[in-house]
Amino acid sequence: MISYPSNRMRSDAGPSQRTPAFPSNTKTADPAETLMVVDDDPMVRALEVEILRLEGYTVLAAEGAREALRLAGETATIHLLVTDFSMPEVDGIELTHRFRAVHPKAPVLLVSGALPLTEENTKDLERFECLPKPFKIKELVRKVRALLDTAAPVATGAMSG
Secondary structure, eight states, X not given: OEEEOOOSBOTTSOGGGOOBSSOOSSOOOOTTOEEEEEOSSHHHHHHHHHHHHHTTOEEEEESSHHHHHHHHHHOSOOOEEEEESOOSSSOHHHHHHHHHHHSTTOOEEEXXXXXXXXXXXXXXXXXXXXXXXXXOHHHHHXXXXXXXXXXXXXXXXXXXX
């Protein structure tokens, strides 16, 4: 497992030159939000992890379903799963079903180069979005934030009883 701590600022900039990694109009990530990225392609996985880490999220990474499910069982809260569709062990839709046995409320972002094939099989899934490959960085960040915002509304004060 690779766990990347959150860090909103680029680490390669000097102390006086720190700038946000990917300026966006979206809400800033909460460092307490933990995401899991699953992709069997190490370059794609590393890119997604780095983008999301630079946005401020804590990111867990897995190269396949087996590792993802092990991490899901060991991690108390995972706020969102980002998974590839085509993987050797099981596809992203099957992984979604297995993952939700452990984290039933977590939204899922399925990244795929074969969206027409996947969309027909995902109509019954709630809190689920697809992102076509290749994707723009802004689109990945926007979809992740939108899924997180709809999944867990922010409390705005004390609960009334």
